[in-house]
Amino acid sequence: MAVQEWSGNKLESYIYFEPDDQGFELFRAYLRSFLTESVKLLVDLIEEEFWLIQIPLLRGSDRQEVINRKYDKYLHHSKYRFAISQSIEKKKRKQENLLLIGLMNEKLLEPWLTIVEETATPLSGIISLPLLSEQYLPRLKTKSKVIILVSQQVPSNLRQSVFVDTKLVLSRLVPIGSFYKGEYAVDVVQYIESTKNHLISQRIVESSEEIEVHILTNKRHLEPLTTYCAKANGFIFKLHEINELLKKQKIKTPQQQDFSAGLFCNLASKKIVLNHYTPQKQKKNYQQHLAIRALKFCGVAVLAISFTITLSSGMKGWVFNRAIIEKTKIEKNYQAKYSDLSENQIDTSISSRTMRDIVQTVELIQQKYLNSPQRMLVQVSQDMSYFPDLRVKKLDWFVSNYANTQSVEAVIWSKKVNSSSNQNISKLLSNKGLFEVVVVEAEFLNFDGDYRYALKTVDDLYKKMSRSGQYIDIEILKRPLDIEPSNSLIGEVGKNEVNNPVALLAFRVVREVKHDK
């Protein structure tokens, strides 16, 4: 058992444990030394069987049922077995190419797994090295259909994995005794040729087909292998020096590597969820390990979030505190100013607001609501002075809110108008504002009975006042003789006619009171 500790791309340590009691004890002690770390077990064992079979393309439990039957058929005695889909063939019925792999000799693995379980080491997966090497192929930049990858993890065994269309179909682990002494290159090539023969016999490749062979080897064996491989026919050999590959992949190792174990262990260390053989029982420790990790992460996250919230709240509180201090200072400042002003303020019985309101009210009344008859009466006198025959008998002047108010008694100052009792009045309330109304009763001086002249004078007076533009309404209330067709006219003509006839006139003029703004 070789144990490698990886930190990213750096191989931190490499320890080898012999498969004997002392080795097991040392392995147990070693695992106990790092309880909190999860481990992966990369197996490269003899008696690992590979079966490429075809099953109908199924899904879910049906597929699993078929796989279980195939397990019973091909890997009946294996406790550690795994099935992986390699490809789907589209014939009449769709077929799935399934690779069944299984460890036939559990005794090789059991002692180590027992120690792993005893020490409660979180085992994240048991990974088959040949199956993992499938994922290493893209790095070798292969082009051929059939590829044999030759690698060596220990001095005593040579691993040959066969890939068709980059999918693993077969892998063989053969003992080799010439790693340190002997014709290593000859042995390797012989094994490769043997594998080719096996592939031909299994009809995986044609005899004429050239196979691309990638050999991962160390510096020491590179030259003899290059020389000997050049002599072999039917293969395209590509030799890769292990340390060169490590360098290309920026993998750091403490010393030169003779074996390719480091390459695959590094690849395995980067696979988080890869697992081929681990049964549920062995996974328990790993799940607990994951639970602990999750709890730790959640704990740290909770603490971090709470710390952030606490910090944020603390900062806000501090900012509020600073603002309070500043505001208190400003408030004191204003308080002092306010006190000074209050002490110096003039003491009055009423508030300044009321004082302002009173003054403004006085100004408003003076501007809009103070009336005198002088202007209107002067205007009417001027208009009548053009007609020297007319003498005023009586004159009524009044102010009203409505232009069509007929008499001073009908003036309504209050807002409330009783609709039932003042129906007639409300009909008249059409033109709102402030109006001066004058009702004039006049008489013709020295009237000689010439009604035609008197009526013409009235008409002229009406026209004169209309043209003056001073009034909004002029109404003749009474004429010297009522000749309107709608009215009745009563009089007397003859010898007994009245000696001193009287011609009376009454009219009403309205002016709107306008105020300068």
Place this chain on the structure above:
Amino acid sequence: MTSKVDWSYLRMPLCIFFTSLMIAFLMIITSKQYENTQQAKYNKSLSALHATLQNYNSTINDIDRLKRYSSQYAEYKASGLVGVERRLSWIESLKKANKVLQLPTINYNLLPQQTFTRLGFKVKESVEVNGSIMDLRMGLLHEGDLFTLIDSLIKLNKNMVTVESCSIKRSSPVSSTLSMEKINLRSNCRLRWININAQ
């Protein structure tokens, strides 16, 4: 295949997790309480500052208003326009005005005070505007006497008087000439003395 959870293995991490949860909870509660307390204090200080500012501004405005309106107000108060109405002064001013005019008789009738109303006339709630009707009945030599009398009343009192109606009637036939010694016209006028009070 199911496997039981090894609680003894998870006890410590769970304890640590719940402890950190408790600590986090306490930290959040305490900090939020601190923040809320400080915010409440801040709001209190803010409202106190607003109140002080309002008082200060109100005082400034008061002083400004006093400077602007106090002299006028004092004048109105001295004249009797503001305050209790001075009916005696009105009668005295009526007598004073007639001393110049020398009208034979002026009959007056002062009616009880009532609220002054006009269409569209609105006053502030703090102000009360009243008006007292004064009916005047007088004999005139000519219409100019009427205007002189009204002007004199306003000037003598420095009060607000509005004339609401006036009726002038010739006392002799239109054909007769106006006498310079006796009453030629009879007039009835309705005046309204305006008086303002603070409510």
